[in-house]
Amino acid sequence: xxWEVHAxxxxxxxxxxxxxxxxxxxxxxxxxxxxxxxxxLRGPGGVIAMDTAxxxxxxxxxxxxxxxALGDALAALGTAPGGxxxxxxxxxxxxxxxxxxxxxxxxxxxxxREMAHVTGPAMRHAVLRAGYETADINAAxxxxxxxxxxxxxxxxxxxxxxxxxxxxxxxxxxxxxxxxTRRGWMCLATDAVAHRANLERRIPFPAVFHVGDALDAFETxxxxxxAPDLVIPGHDPWVTEAHAASAAGTxxxxxxxx
Numbered sequence: 001x002x003w004e005v006h007a008x009x010x011x012x013x014x015x016x017x018x019x020x021x022x023x024x025x026x027x028x029x030x031x032x033x034x035x036x037x038x039x040x041l042r043g044p045g046g047v048i049a050m051d052t053a054x055x056x057x058x059x060x061x062x063x064x065x066x067x068x069a070l071g072d073a074l075a076a077l078g079t080a081p082g083g084x085x086x087x088x089x090x091x092x093x094x095x096x097x098x099x100x101x102x103x104x105x106x107x108x109x110x111x112x113r114e115m116a117h118v119t120g121p122a123m124r125h126a127v128l129r130a131g132y133e134t135a136d137i138n139a140a141x142x143x144x145x146x147x148x149x150x151x152x153x154x155x156x157x158x159x160x161x162x163x164x165x166x167x168x169x170x171x172x173x174x175x176x177x178x179x180x181t182r183r184g185w186m187c188l189a190t191d192a193v194a195h196r197a198n199l200e201r202r203i204p205f206p207a208v209f210h211v212g213d214a215l216d217a218f219e220t221x222x223x224x225x226x227a228p229d230l231v232i233p234g235h236d237p238w239v240t241e242a243h244a245a246s247a248a249g250t251x252x253x254x255x256x257x258x
Contacts, residue, residue, distance in 0.1 A: 001161035003179050004042040005186060005257040007232070008073040009240040010053045011036040011064035011095075021195055022203045023211065032195075035237040036095050038070055039188055040077060041179060045159060047079045049106070050088045050177060050188060054098035062094075068253045070102060076247045076254055088164065090190040091171045092118050092140060093131040100139045108143050109158060111166050112151035114173020115140065122172070122209070131171075131207055165224065167192050169214030170207060176221060181258035184226035190234040192217040199231060232257060 016034040018027035036059075039050035053070045060067075074081055081102045089110040090096055100108065118137045123129045143149035152175075156164045161180035168174055170191040177188040192214070194205035199221070204214035225231045232239060243255035 001043055001159070001180060002182050003161055003258065005179060005181055005188070005232075006040040006042065006073070006077060006246045007239045007243070007255050007257055008038045008040065008053070008068060008070060009035045009066075009237070009253045009255075010038060010068045010070060010073075011059045012066045012237070013064050015063075021198065021205060022201065023206045023208060023214075024203065025206075026203065027197075033237055034194075034235050035239065036064060037234060037239055038073070038096075039177075039232075040073060040079075041162070041177075042077060042079075043159070043161070047074070047077060047084050048086045048088060048159070048162075049084050049103060051090055051096040051190070052087065052099040052102060054095050058094065058098055066253075070099060073246075073250075073254050076250050086158070088158070088175075088177060089114075089140070090176070091174045092136050093171065093191070094133045094136060095131075096190070097136040097140070098133075100136075100143060106148070108140075108149045109156075109164065110140065110149060110151055111164075111173040111175045112153050113166065113168070114171060114175075115144070115151055117172035117209070128209060165220065167213065167217035167220050169204065169210055169212075169217045172209050174217075176217075176224070178224040181230075183258050184230060185224065186226075186230040186232060186258065187221045187224040188232050189217075189221045192221055193231060193233040195233050195236040196238060197236075199228075199233070205235075 038053040
């Protein structure tokens with residue numbers, strides 16, 4: 001099975017500097033903007049959402065610009081949020097897990113280690129809980145008790161041509177997606193590879209739970225993809241800038257990666 005892969009750039013932050021991208025603060029003080037993405041995978045079984053992004057109010061609160069609604073991306077692909085039956089939740093940071101209510105008919109897929117992480121003793125440390133909001137953790141708990149959240153342990157085949165892989169590092173339960181496309185096997189690396197430069201330099205993004213796991217994740221994502229340029233980073237503006245628009249009127253904010 002071959003899948004289409006679409007990336008939504010739903011917000012940006014132009015104030016980010018190069019030394020904010022690398023653990024240890026290397027890279028200098030040059031401007032190095034950050035982009036915020038969610039992904040939509042379309043195949044014979046319909047559309048699968050990868051992460052639920054954040055809404056306009058939360059982006060404004062965090063000072064993010066150029067907001068685009070996830071619902072607009074779905075509309076451009078001819079899909080209503082209610083028609084999405086599967087959501088891959090890579091982890092529960094605010095910029096990835098902010099709108100689960102947008103998908104009332106979907107089953108969500110998360111690594112069990114992420115759920116344990118966000119409700120466990122690591123959260124007593126302010127630096128480790130900084131990326132989380134309790135509203136998103138509560139929403140995940142509600143989904144679990146409603147029978148709509150599946151907690152996985154490691155690698156799982158989600159559909160023909162699509163597997164989920166636990167890597168950890170950035171958070172303890174971070175997972176990435178391997179998907180078969182017309183270009184070959186692609187790895188949607190989310191925050192395991194924030195920017196292509198993190199992978200090239202083998203230096204993780206500073207927001208990290210386990211440095212060793214983050215370094216190992218670089219090797220994992222390269223092994224999952226058929227070529228290095230098929231490893232798709234989570235926050236690099238290149239994602240939408242270097243790929244063709246998914247549909248008319250979506251240039252620069254909704255791109256087809258396959």
